[in-house]
Amino acid sequence: MSRDEMRELQGRRLHKVVDYVYHNVPFYRNKLQQMGLEPDDIKTIDDIRLLPFTTKQDLRDNYPYGLQAAPQSEIVRVHASSGTTGNPTIVGYTHKDIGVWSECMARCLTAYGITRADTFSVAYGYGLFTGGLGAHYGVENLGATAVPASTGNTEKHVRLIRDLGITGLACTPSYALHLAETMEKMGVTKDDIRLRVGAFGAEPWTEDMRCEIESRLGLQGYNLYGLSEIMGPCVSYECQCKHGSHICEDHFFPEIINPDTLEPVPMGTVGELVFTTLTKEGMPLLRYRTRDLCTLMEGECECGRTAVRMGRILGRSDDMLIIRGINVFPSQVESVILSTEEFEPHYQLVIDRVDNLDRLTVRVELRNEFMTDLLPDLAALERKLSEKLKSVLSIRAKVQLLPQGTLERSQGKSKRVIDNRKL
Ligand code: ADP
Ligand code: ZN
Secondary structure, three states, rough: HHHHHHHHHHHHHHHHHHHHHHOOOHHHHEEEEEEEEOOHHHHHHHHHHHOOOOOOOHHOOOOOOOOOOOOOOEEEEEEEEOOOOOOOEEEEHHHHHHHHHHHHHHHHHHHHOOOOEEEEEOOOOOOOOOOHHOOOOOOHHOOHHHOOOOOOOOOHHHHHHHHOOEEEEEHHHHHHHHHHHHHHHHOOOOOHHHOOOOEOOOOOOOOHHHHHHHHOOEEEEEEEEEEOOOOEEEEEOOOOOOEEEOOOOOEEEEEEOOOOOOOOOOOOOOOEEEEEEEEOOOOOOOOOEEEEEOOOEEEEEEEOOOOOOOOOEEEEEOOOOOOOOEEOHHHHHHHHHOOOOOOOEEEEEEEEEEOOOOEEEEEEEEOHHHHHOOHHHHHHHHHHHHHHHHHHHHHOOOOOOEEEOOOOOOOOOOOOOOEOOOO
């Protein structure tokens, strides 16, 4: 589609979605009315700048269904984001939404070179997380053979990859490396398997990581980006040129803004990615701030696609960490520590990648009055904190107790996070 045709389509769809939320979501109607806006004020895609932003906090404040536009009887599925900082975000999909999602996901797979002849293994988690089912429906929609391997039981997965001649794989880049390692331990070599395409995403990864995975699994690795609030995996995908990820912009309209001023930044400049869903029925969002930092690139790609591309995710405009695919905020660790009398409010999060899996260590100071040289007592304290952290973060953290006053006290912004992963 030419740029002009695309913009025309986006403009029409934007008007429709604004009209739809105005009449179905009190939150948006109130916002628009406060700004003196009527749906008919939105005529072209450029008018998007008139619209209010939506934030993660808005989703939380309206938990669980406050931003849902479709009646519950039309919702055929819900997913939830991890919700590590409070209420999880619940996203409801109508039948049509699932159809759009499957179509966009099939587009991604097609761009990677997957066809009906492929057997494709989905090794994202199946469940409330959008990764598993999202990718799965795309594979089926395309007509390839879906193998819902999910995560865990990696040895069994390696055997399936070998025995079924699996040619495509979707998972996080870190899981791909773990898989490679498991394969090597089992004595299965690249020549024993037929993998040729990997769809990797759900966490940031680098070009170095791509080279490593490609050479160890003997496949071509492509980026797959998405977020549950907007849809799930399928929002953007790399084509075989591997030069930015094409956005399904007929459904998800992208903008790049300065997160401080909220003003648009020029093409090619790093800023916060913002999406407006143009066709969603279940929970349409206007100008949703993803907190993901990246660039947008215009111009036709060598593959012939005209869709705008986004660069790699370079970081986040909040302090969220993604550890083993789970969102972790340093503030969560802080609140656990502060609610436990034995510890000083000085702590550090150290994240390492061991055997290609992320490992979180929480280093924390023990108050003098609780210091003891009885090892079982110290071990019990570590366990106590570790269990509390597990229940709040949903991932296991190793606790390292330090004598009071050990951690460096900072003058300004403290360095609470040491991320040793080469992301
Ligand atoms: P949540 O983590 O909030 O539950 P999701 O599971 O949908 O929501 O995760 C979406 C987030 O995951 C994105 O906003 C982004 O930070 C990260 N992400 C997803 N895909 C990629 C990718 N290909 N590269 C980098 N980061 C990604
Ligand atoms: Zn391309």
